[in-house]
């Protein structure tokens with residue numbers, strides 16, 4: 001049985017929970033409470049020296065990084081696919097996922113926010129404004145790309161949920177948390193709405209986790 005080290009409110013963990021659900025895979029969840037700094041314990045860092053969640057265990061093997069985990073699941077369990085069939089659409093879905101996971105999200109990560117608080121005396125409110133700024137800037141780029149090339153598909157880049165939808169919904173939750181004005185992103189909003197009502201997204205959402 002697969003094991004996933006995960007935290008309920010972690011958007012990177014939520015991405016992997018969605019992927020596992022879309023593929024219909026069973027797994028055990030092992031909670032890592034980030035608020036209590038469980039990810040920084042020596043015990044956890046022996047397992048995952050990167051000291052972050054998610055972390056997937058498959059038998060003898062352990063893997064960090066949500067996008068790498070999703071690619072691993074795709075290769076090992078190809079059906080149903082989480083990637084578009086068309087080669088260009090497939091890379092568009094990856095580019096969309098990377099924009100969120102590599103560009104937008106790290107600037108609002110717990111350790112990043114805590115560090116700017118410690119080093120520059122930013123209040124929690126200022127940290128939230130900082131997060132909201134980067135989310136809005138990143139979303140605006142993605143919205144404009146979709147405006148320029150309106151997708152003709154039900155979900156982002158395919159007629160089934162892809163890695164792009166998997167990254168969008170958790171990030172949208174973060175945007176709501178930080179008070180981003182989401183009326184600026186009507187196309188993203190419509191894709192978010194479609195995906196978040198899919199059973200694989202609802203059954204793995206933060207509020208369903210222990």
Ligand SMILES: N[C@@H](CCC(=O)N[C@@H](CS)C(=O)NCC(=O)O)C(=O)O
Pocket residue numbers: 009010011012013034039051052053054064065066067101109110111112
């Ligand atoms: N690029 C990594 C990011 C993982 C990550 O930073 N996860 C967050 C939770 S969403 C975390 O563990 N944060 C702990 C920290 O910032 O110290 C991935 O996609 O898995």
